[in-house]
Amino acid sequence: MKAYFLSLSILIFSLICSIVALLHFSTPFFFIMDLIILALAFIPMSLFTSAQNYIFILIISLTIGFSFLFYAFFHHSLLTEQVTFMIQDLLITVTLILLWLLFTYLRKVFQQNVEFKKQINQLKKFEHLPHLLSYSEFINRATIILTGVKRRNEDCYVIWFNHVNANNDVEASMLHVITEIILQTVRADFDLVTLIDGKPLIFLQNTTKEGCYIVLDRLFKSLHQQLQVAEIPVSYQIVKVEENINQTLNDLTYYAKEVNPL
Secondary structure, three states: OHHHHHHHHHHHHHHHHHHHHHHHHOOHHHHHHHHHHHHHHHHHHHHOOHHHHHHHHHHHHHHHHHHHHHHHHHOOOOHHHHHHHHHHHHHHHHHHHHHHHHHHHHHHHHHHHHHHHHHHHHHHOOOOOOOEOOHHHHHHHHHHHHHHHHHOOOOEEEEEEEEEOOOHHHHHHHHHHHHHHHHHHOOOOOOEEEEEOOEEEEEEEOOOHHHHHHHHHHHHHHHHHHHOOOOOOEEEEEEEEOOOHHHHHHHHHHHHHHHOOO
16 A cells, blocks of 8 residues: 555656646647646546556657647747757657556546445455355465475366356356355365455365265265256366466466456
């Protein structure tokens, strides 16, 4: 939070300094014109993407630069006036770039807040499931387990239920039921369960791939009994954890996005 306010404060302070410098180097007429340009640029820059803002700033900067060039040519401006025009063009460009950085930063923070709220809402649905771990707690505990597993030459696997073939409302309900049954199925003192992108993931220690299928068989039997359906529309991935749990999960989610793109 402190880093957020510090970065935001630096951007806003730099923007104010740029506008003050623009006031110092501009005549009243040109300063008013500069403010109009900045005001008109404010709205599209808040809507454009970062790449679009780059092109937009380039166009504005070149337009203002050529405008000053023609003005100086037709009015036979002195060298000092031409230098002032160049400084004004530079300051407007700097101000637009600072606005671009500010909007990009605010958009990123807004998207992070939306994602955090989404994650919080997902976790609230599972408040009554005490053995469901947060992602950070899952990583910490899995890392500790892996250290002991390596010494004993044992294997660990993860099973991720990464896709539900249903609409959004049904998918949310289905994942909630699956998570509840997973927590009833796995060994509470040995296996770990968390959510990745709202989808349950199981960490099984001291097991084999055949052991994973035994767990899945128990799970799907329970799902059939509870849901009363012939086929459970859920796909999953089984991956052996080699060295680093973080790398394993990154590879897992990357592969899932390639197979089931949004």
